[in-house]
Amino acid sequence: xxxxxxxxxxxxxxxxxxxxxxxxxxxxxxxxxxxxxxxxxxxxxxxxxxxxxxxxxxxxxxxxxxxxxxxxxxxxxxxxxxxxxxxxxxxxxxxxxxxxxxxxxxxxxxxxxxxxx
Amino acid sequence: xxxxxxxxxxxxxxxxxxxxxxxxxxxxxxxxxxxxxxxxxxxxxxxxxxxxxxxxxxxxxxxxxxxxxxxxxxxxxxxxxxxxxxxxxxxxxxxxxxxxxxxxxxxxxxxx
Numbered sequence: 613x614x615x616x617x618x619x620x621x622x623x624x625x626x627x628x629x630x631x632x633x634x635x636x637x638x639x640x641x642x643x644x645x646x647x648x649x650x651x652x653x654x655x656x657x658x659x660x661x662x663x664x665x666x667x668x669x670x671x672x673x674x675x676x677x678x679x680x681x682x683x684x685x686x687x688x689x690x691x692x693x694x695x696x697x698x699x700x701x702x703x704x705x706x707x708x709x710x711x712x713x714x715x716x717x718x719x720x721x722x723x724x725x726x727x728x729x
Numbered sequence: 730x731x732x733x734x735x736x737x738x739x740x741x742x743x744x745x746x747x748x749x750x751x752x753x754x755x756x757x758x759x760x761x762x763x764x765x766x767x768x769x770x771x772x773x774x775x776x777x778x779x780x781x782x783x784x785x786x787x788x789x790x791x792x793x794x795x796x797x798x799x800x801x802x803x804x805x806x807x808x809x810x811x812x813x814x815x816x817x818x819x820x821x822x823x824x825x826x827x828x829x830x831x832x833x834x835x836x837x838x839x840x841x
Contacts, residue, residue, distance in 0.1 A: 649832075656834050662829075671829055672829075673829060713778075714824075719773045721772045722772050
């Protein structure tokens, strides 16, 4: 069974940093592109970032470019999102998702990041 | 600019059918999309991929009650024999090729 478990969310002040993680199991993690998608409270899903299976290629939404960094450790089956210079509008539940056959076909349960003073 | 447009809400009675719509912006009518379901307080769940010709491939374990169809720039998700657990938010999603993902605003389905 494919499982994605996010962690590391919490309360952080504006301008602060946080790293969230996603541990994968039940599939060959090193073979799949991975994505982060976020959802602000009461709002819809918004794509954030993606990373290739070997970690060599990354892409970001305009709203996070220069502030967020996606990475992965295939030996640990873990996906990361380093978030710097956090803003109020980054408050959201962050989901990791696996791509298979070009689709986001497996999702985690999410981790809540709250940016507030 | 690639935009996916969904109605904010829909409702239908228990046991009935409902058809949700996702509209692709001008110039993108040939794009395939995916449908995702998000039940209250849960992570999203992949339902299916839907091509411009109406062919669709469903995710593992998705019931036959869920089907997709297409007409021009519109992509549809039809849910038949509605059950209480179908009450959820439904999102369509596609890709700007090689660049980023794009989601529609979502449709909240109420089962009466």
